[in-house]
Structure formats: structure tokens, C-alpha cells
Amino acid sequence: MLLSVDNITVHYSRLPALREVSVFVDEGEIVCIVGPNGAGKSTTLLSISGVLNPTSGDITFDGKRINGMSPEAVARAGISQVPEGRHVFTTLNVEENLRIGTSIRQDRSDIEKDFKKVLEIFPVLAERRKQAAGKLSGGEQQMLVIGRALLTSPRIMTIDEPSLGLAPNLVDRVYETLLELRKDRGLTLLIVEQSSERALKSADRLYVLRSGQMQLEGNVADLQDGEKVRQAYFGFEESTTDDDEVAF
Amino acid sequence: MDYIIQTVISALSFGSFYALGALGIGLLFSVLRLINFAHGDFITIGGFALIVPSSAVVATVLIGGFHPVLLVICVVAIVIIVALLSYFLVFQHVQNSSPATMMIVSFALGYTLQNIILMIYGGRPKAVNIFPELTGQVQISDGVSVQILQLVIIAVTWILLIALVLFLRRTKVGVQMRAAAEDFRMARMLGVNGKSVIALAFILSGLLAGIMALLFVTQTGVLTFRMGTPIMLFFFIATVIGGMGSLVGAVVGGYAVGIVSVVLAAVLPGDIRIFRDALVFLIVIIILLGRPQGLVLTKSAKDRV
Numbered sequence: 084m085l086l087s088v089d090n091i092t093v094h095y096s097r098l099p100a101l102r103e104v105s106v107f108v109d110e111g112e113i114v115c116i117v118g119p120n121g122a123g124k125s126t127t128l129l130s131i132s133g134v135l136n137p138t139s140g141d142i143t144f145d146g147k148r149i150n151g152m153s154p155e156a157v158a159r160a161g162i163s164q165v166p167e168g169r170h171v172f173t174t175l176n177v178e179e180n181l182r183i184g185t186s187i188r189q190d191r192s193d194i195e196k197d198f199k200k201v202l203e204i205f206p207v208l209a210e211r212r213k214q215a216a217g218k219l220s221g222g223e224q225q226m227l228v229i230g231r232a233l234l235t236s237p238r239i240m241t242i243d244e245p246s247l248g249l250a251p252n253l254v255d256r257v258y259e260t261l262l263e264l265r266k267d268r269g270l271t272l273l274i275v276e277q278s279s280e281r282a283l284k285s286a287d288r289l290y291v292l293r294s295g296q297m298q299l300e301g302n303v304a305d306l307q308d309g310e311k312v313r314q315a316y317f318g319f320e321e322s323t324t325d326d327d328e329v330a331f
Numbered sequence: 332m333d334y335i336i337q338t339v340i341s342a343l344s345f346g347s348f349y350a351l352g353a354l355g356i357g358l359l360f361s362v363l364r365l366i367n368f369a370h371g372d373f374i375t376i377g378g379f380a381l382i383v384p385s386s387a388v389v390a391t392v393l394i395g396g397f398h399p400v401l402l403v404i405c406v407v408a409i410v411i412i413v414a415l416l417s418y419f420l421v422f423q424h425v426q427n428s429s430p431a432t433m434m435i436v437s438f439a440l441g442y443t444l445q446n447i448i449l450m451i452y453g454g455r456p457k458a459v460n461i462f463p464e465l466t467g468q469v470q471i472s473d474g475v476s477v478q479i480l481q482l483v484i485i486a487v488t489w490i491l492l493i494a495l496v497l498f499l500r501r502t503k504v505g506v507q508m509r510a511a512a513e514d515f516r517m518a519r520m521l522g523v524n525g526k527s528v529i530a531l532a533f534i535l536s537g538l539l540a541g542i543m544a545l546l547f548v549t550q551t552g553v554l555t556f557r558m559g560t561p562i563m564l565f566f567f568i569a570t571v572i573g574g575m576g577s578l579v580g581a582v583v584g585g586y587a588v589g590i591v592s593v594v595l596a597a598v599l600p601g602d603i604r605i606f607r608d609a610l611v612f613l614i615v616i617i618i619l620l621g622r623p624q625g626l627v628l629t630k631s632a633k634d635r636v
């Protein structure tokens with residue numbers, strides 16, 4: 084097991100935002116956490132990255148306990164997060180943004196190779212190399228932050244809502260790229276999304292989180308009919324209406 | 332004509348000095364959201380470092396008597412150490428608090444530093460003469476002469492500004508600092524060491540304060556334990572006018588304040604001249620009413636971790 088989140092409880096204030104939540108990710112897997120607004124998805128990723136400190140529970144990465152470590156130490160350990168809302172450094176140019184994450188790496192010689200590869204994967208970034216990142220479109224910024232996270236040479240990448248604010252065809256592009264990265268370099272992915280639709284298509288396993296508690300965990304292959312996911316997502320005991328076309 | 336040239340040089344030199352001060356504050360604000368009111372006292376410490384620690388009425392030079400190069404290095408090093416200590420002993424422990432809390436802590440630190448100086452050196456003003464050759468005049472054209480020191484202040488400021496720009500644009504740590512200034516949490520998530528970046532900002536801020544101490548004491552020739560307070564007020568105003576968090580803004584604000592004060596001093600009739608500072612503040616209020624965000628726009632101060 085590469086990453087294991089074990090029964091963590093996280094508080095912003097007196098009420099917990101996460102209650103005894105567990106998630107595990109094996110090497111090479113694509114795991115998706117889905118859930119409605121305020122479910123605690125971002126909180127989970129921020130806890131993994133060391134930005135938030137769980138009040139109880141443990142997070143282990145590659146056999147080492149990482150909760151309580153600083154965000155920079157977690158990044159060094161090999162977990163790179165693309166947070167919600169992208170967070171490009173708008174005043175830095177595209178190349179500076181990309182290179183920020185390389186400072187933690189020891190393998191100097193591979194950095195240039197990886198840098199070239201990222202520009203190959205996202206040719207638009209090569210064209211805009213010297214342009215201020217704040218001037219990129221939303222889709223371009225999404226590619227930039229994924230490329231930037233890749234350049235830290237992570238063993239696992241966590242991504243918070245990669246489809247947020249992107250046109251459907253761009254979302255397809257982003258997911259295609261992520262799947263290729265998994266195939267080509269064995270990148271492990273933990274992806275957070277609001278909707279389970281994309282997760283059921285691209286992930287290996289799926290978690291449903293609602294109101295700070297884990298509702299469901301399963302292999303995507305076993306969840307294809309969607310009914311279980313729907314129940315976990317909305318919290319119905321049973322589907323009481325015939326309206327099965329609820330969009331989510 | 333010569334009067335105009337002298338006024339312009341004087342305005343630029345005051346502006347340069349304030350710009351350096353505002354920059355020292357702006358650097359810390361950009362990565363830490365700290366408005367460091369102890370910055371003026373860092374300058375005071377740089378000044379007192381020149382003399383033998385004693386409360387004797389007549390000051391005996393210590394570092395002030397060193398070879399100029401060694402003198403500059405020692406004073407700057409001492410101020411940098413003080414700045415770093417103030418991070419590790421004080422500000423580090425409140426860096427997750429609100430900007431208001433940090434600001435109050437900086438007042439407390441400044442007050443403490445002043446009282447330490449008072450305890451060691453006593454409260455009387457002390458005369459110190461360093462670089463006396465700089466206080467002379469130099470003729471820059473027929474019949475127009477200006478103080479050498481004013482030209483030195485302008486030159487030193489621009490050398491420091493250019494060096495800082497190169498550092499922030501061309502070096503890896505410089506780029507990391509810019510990233511951290513814009514989005515501290517994101518920078519850390521990419522492996523940028525938050526503590527080192529802040530420590531570096533304190534080093535740069537101390538470096539500027541050390542050099543300013545030398546320029547200031549050369550100009551005034553006097554040390555008093557509270558000498559940092561009035562200039563700090565102007566640095567703060569310069570920072571606010573320029574726009575908190577923007578280094579370009581700090582420089583613009585510094586020059587704006589310096590130029591306005593000198594021009595007011597030059598054009599106001601004698602009996603109103605004593606109200607010059609009040610008028611400067613009035614202009615500041617008017618500017619801020621029109622542009623509350625300051626002269627130079629920045630990406631607004633973000634929440635940090």
C-alpha cells in the first residue's frame with residue numbers, strides 16, 4: 084500500500100469536518116473520491132499534504148507516518164497536490180511556475196529531461212514559456228499546474244477537481260493525459276471530483292464521501308450500475324422515486 | 332536654477348532613503364503579512380553598533396573606526412543577525428496569527444529593542460562621525476554644488492534595487508521567494524521551505540536596514556535610542572501609499588513621500604514650514620481616499636498557512 088489514510092478526524096472548528104475517514108491507494112492505482120459540496124474532499128487532500136493536521140488518526144506514505152509533517156516535507160516525500168482552484172503563481176512566468184517544484188529533487192540530470200517531456204505533453208505551455216502565468220486561460224492554467232506538480236517527480240499525485248471550470252472537451256483532454264501518465268510512468272493518482280460520472284469511467288476504485296464521513300468504497304467495476312453510488316452520494320436509504328435520472 | 336537642481340537632488344535622495352525603508356518593510360510583508368514596526372529600530376541598532384557599548388557621555392568609536400569596507404560588513408552583519416534573531420525568537424512564534432497581532436508584536440519588539448539600547452548606552456544623544464568626507468559638497472556644474480552624501484544615497488539605492496531585482500528574477504531562491512509571496516501555501520506544497528524563505532526575507536530586510544543605518548548616521552552624525560521611530564513612520568506611510576505587498580509599490584511610495592516632503596519644504600513659506608509633516612500626512616489621507624489599495628496594484632493578500 085502506497086498511501087494509507089487511517090481513521091482521520093479533522094477539525095476546522097469545534098465540529099469535525101472529517102470523522103474517522105479512511106482511504107488507501109495502492110501503487111499504480113487511480114482512486115477517486117467523490118461527494119457533494121462540503122463533503123470534506125478537499126479537507127482530506129489537504130490533510131494528506133500536511134496543510135491540515137488531523138486531530139486523530141494516522142496517514143502513512145510508503146510505510147512512513149506523514150501526519151504532522153510540514154507541507155514541504157510531504158512534497159519531498161513524494162506526494163504532489165494540485166489543489167482546488169489551481170493556484171498558479173500569476174506573477175511568475177510559465178517556466179518559473181514549472182521549475183518551482185524541481186528544487187526538491189536530487190536527480191539534477193533528469194530534471195531537464197522531465198521539463199522537456201512536460202512541454203511535449205502540454206505544447207501550449209512551450210509556446211507560452213515566458214508569458215506571465217496569470218495571462219493563461221483556465222484550461223491552460225490547469226495544464227500548467229498538472230505539469231508543475233509532475234515536475235516535483237511525485238510518486239503519487241493528488242488532484243482536487245481537475246474538471247472544475249473546464250469545458251467538457253478539455254476535461255477529456257486532462258483525463259486522457261492523466262491516464263497516459265499512469266501508463267507511461269506508473270504515476271499513482273488520487274483524484275477528487277464532485278461527480279461520479281468521470282470516476283466511473285477512469286478510476287480503478289471509488290470512494291463516496293458525504294458530510295465528513297465515508298459512505299462507500301468499492302471497485303469501479305462493481306459499481307457500474309450506479310445505484311449504490313447514488314444512494315451513498317445522496318444518503319437515501321432506498322430509491323423512493325422512480326426518478327433515476329438525477330444528475331450528479 | 333541651482334536651487335531647483337539642489338531641490339531635485341535632495342528630493343531624490345530623501346525618496347531613495349524612504350524607498351529603501353519601505354522595501355525593507357515590504358519584503359517582510361510580502362512573505363509573512365507582517366508590518367514590522369521594529370524596522371526603524373533595526374536601523375538604530377546598526378547605528379549604535381558603531382560605538383563602544385557604554386553609557387559614557389562621549390561615545391568612543393568601535394566598529395566606526397574600522398576600515399570602511401570592514402565597517403560596512405560588520406554593521407550590516409550585526410543588523411542581519413538582529414533581524415534573524417527577531418524572526419527565530421519572536422515572529423516565528425506568532426506567524427500564524429493575524430496580521431494585526433503580528434504588527435502589535437512588532438511594536439513590542441521595537442519598544443524592547445529601544446529599551447535595551449537605553450539600558451546599555453544611556454539616553455543621551457551621542458555624536459558619531461563616520462565617512463566625514465561624504466558630508467562635503469561637490470560641484471556638479473557651474474556654481475551648482477550638492478552634498479556628496481545625497482548622490483551616494485541615490486546611487487546606493489539604485490545599486491541595491493537592481494541587485495534585488497536580479498536576485499528575485501534570476502536566482503532560484505529569488506523565484507521561490509516571489510512564489511511564496513504570492514501564494515505561500517502553494518509554494519510549500521511544491522516543496523519550497525517556508526521557514527527558509529521567511530528567514531531570507533529577514534536577512535534581506537536586515538541588510539537594507541544595516542546599509543540605511545550607515546547612510547543615516549553619516550547624515551545626522553548623532554545617535555539616539557529613539558531615532559528609528561520617526562523615520563519608521565515615513566517608511567510605513569510609503570509602504571501604505573505604494574500598496575501593501577508590492578515591492579514596486581514600496582519604491583514608488585518611498586519616492587512619493589520623499590519628493591512630496593522635500594518639495595513642500597522648498598515651496599512653503601517659512602512660518603508654515605513647521606507644519607510640513609502634517610501636510611504630508613494630509614496628502615497621504617487624500618491619496619488613500621482616492622486609491623485605498625495604494626498606488627500600485629497587487630494580487631490581494633491571500634490567506635496563508
Ligand SMILES: Nc1ncnc2c1ncn2[C@@H]1O[C@H](COP(=O)(O)OP(=O)(O)OP(=O)(O)O)[C@@H](O)[C@H]1O
Binds near residue numbers: 120277
Ligand atoms: N478554512 C475552513 N475553515 C472552516 N471550515 C472549513 C474550512 N474549509 C472547509 N471548511 C468546512 O469543512 C467542510 C468540508 O469542506 P471541504 O472544503 O473539504 O469540502 P469539499 O468536499 O471539498 O467541498 P467542495 O466540493 O465544495 O469543494 C465544510 O463543511 C466546510 O464548510
Ligand SMILES: [Mg+2]
Binds near residue numbers: 125126167243
Ligand atoms: Mg473542495
